[in-house]
Amino acid sequence: MNIMTNTGFEISALVDDLRPVKPVRALPALLWALAIAVAGIAAISLLRDFRVDLLAGQPTAMFLMRSGILALLGGATGYSVLTMAQPSVGKQNGGWIIAIAFAALFPLGGIIALMTGDTTLSNASNASVFRCLGFSGITGFATAIPMVLALRRGAPTNTKRAGWLTGLAAGGMGAFAYSFFCPFDSLAYTGFGSRWLWRLPPLPGG
Amino acid sequence: MKAGEESLRTLMIRAQKGDKRAYTVLLEESSRWLSRFFAQKIAADVVDDLVQDTLISVHRKLASYDNSRPFLPWLAAIARYRWVDRLRQTYKHEAKALDFDIAQDGHEDVVGAKISIDRLLAHLPDGQAEAIQYVKIQGLSIAEAGAKTGQSESLVKVNIHRGLKKLAALIESE
Numbered sequence: 001m002n003i004m005t006n007t008g009f010e011i012s013a014l015v016d017d018l019r020p021v022k023p024v025r026a027l028p029a030l031l032w033a034l035a036i037a038v039a040g041i042a043a044i045s046l047l048r049d050f051r052v053d054l055l056a057g058q059p060t061a062m063f064l065m066r067s068g069i070l071a072l073l074g075g076a077t078g079y080s081v082l083t084m085a086q087p088s089v090g091k092q093n094g095g096w097i098i099a100i101a102f103a104a105l106f107p108l109g110g111i112i113a114l115m116t117g118d119t120t121l122s123n124a125s126n127a128s129v130f131r132c133l134g135f136s137g138i139t140g141f142a143t144a145i146p147m148v149l150a151l152r153r154g155a156p157t158n159t160k161r162a163g164w165l166t167g168l169a170a171g172g173m174g175a176f177a178y179s180f181f182c183p184f185d186s187l188a189y190t191g192f193g194s195r196w197l198w199r200l201p202p203l204p205g206g
Numbered sequence: 207m208k209a210g211e212e213s214l215r216t217l218m219i220r221a222q223k224g225d226k227r228a229y230t231v232l233l234e235e236s237s238r239w240l241s242r243f244f245a246q247k248i249a250a251d252v253v254d255d256l257v258q259d260t261l262i263s264v265h266r267k268l269a270s271y272d273n274s275r276p277f278l279p280w281l282a283a284i285a286r287y288r289w290v291d292r293l294r295q296t297y298k299h300e301a302k303a304l305d306f307d308i309a310q311d312g313h314e315d316v317v318g319a320k321i322s323i324d325r326l327l328a329h330l331p332d333g334q335a336e337a338i339q340y341v342k343i344q345g346l347s348i349a350e351a352g353a354k355t356g357q358s359e360s361l362v363k364v365n366i367h368r369g370l371k372k373l374a375a376l377i378e379s380e
Contacts, residue, residue, distance in 0.1 A: 020224035087283035089321040155270035157377040
């Protein structure tokens with residue numbers, strides 16, 4: 001039997017095509033991304049030594065602050081991205097704004113550090129910069145996978161924002177993973193080095 | 207009889223589990239709700255197409271509904287997305303009288319008011335909202351809209367472009 005709506009549209013075809021679906025959930029996808037970041041730390045530890053202060057059991061204040069803010073950036077932004085997969089008028093998902101505001105302290109602090117004579121950035125070897133980019137980028141890219149899959153199953157109404165927030169979240173998680181190995185504590189290095197790690201490719205298909 | 211928010215939510219939860227009878231009722235009720243939702247917000251001859259497009263999007267994105275949340279704000283987000291998408295298409299249509307009978311069907315309850323298209327348009331500056339209202343919704347020409355609003359033709363075009371861009375970014379806002 002053909003079922004018509006009041007607009008004359010046949011909905012039978014849609015009904016016939018119905019299959020049970022598992023609703024998209026933000027939290028499991030976020031936990032997957034965080035688990036991948038932790039796996040990234042484990043993988044990097046096979047190739048690189050942990051920071052000296054961590055091995056000594058006395059993490060520096062800069063490490064704690066940097067890793068904390070990167071975890072906040074990756075986690076809060078990642079959660080916001082994943083809630084975008086479930087559209088709803090009136091839903092608040094602006095946690096990413098606060099996380100970005102916190103993370104912006106690094107580039108701002110970096111500018112001040114450069115102006116006051118911090119030379120770590122110019123003295124850092126290309127090898128260390130590329131190593132940082134490589135490990136962070138690969139880990140970040142892997143953490144993006146569950147987020148992209150969730151977004152593709154969901155229905156983000158602002159695909160452009162979903163794309164760059166995914167890059168930001170994945171970059172934050174990747175940089176967090178490498179922060180356990182990055183030997184630099186300079187504000188200038190953190191501010192301008194990590195700035196590039198946040199920029200991953202936009203959401204495929206977005 | 208119109209189905210309420212709670213019964214629509216229950217139908218949707220059953221539909222997500224594969225219940226075809228519940229899904230049939232849900233799509234029928236959603237179709238009626240969408241017709242009222244879009245009335246007066248796009249040319250009358252396009253409403254049916256827009257309802258169908260939205261129902262197809264609903265079907266394709268069933269998994270995106272979070273069943274711990276209300277149903278109508280989810281449906282409205284998809285409907286607004288499809289509406290903005292349709293406005294962005296450079297279609298030309300004849301200006302036709304809008305269907306006031308449908309528009310006055312009383313769906314503007316508390317929930318409806320918060321998720322209505324009017325609410326979305328209210329976020330735009332007056333110039334942008336007027337340009338979209340006259341050209342994209344009522345079907346006037348750029349020149350006619352310019353004469354009505356006191357804007358130059360180029361400003362009408364710029365306001366439409368900027369307004370639609372802003373609407374696209376505001377789809378989930380109340």
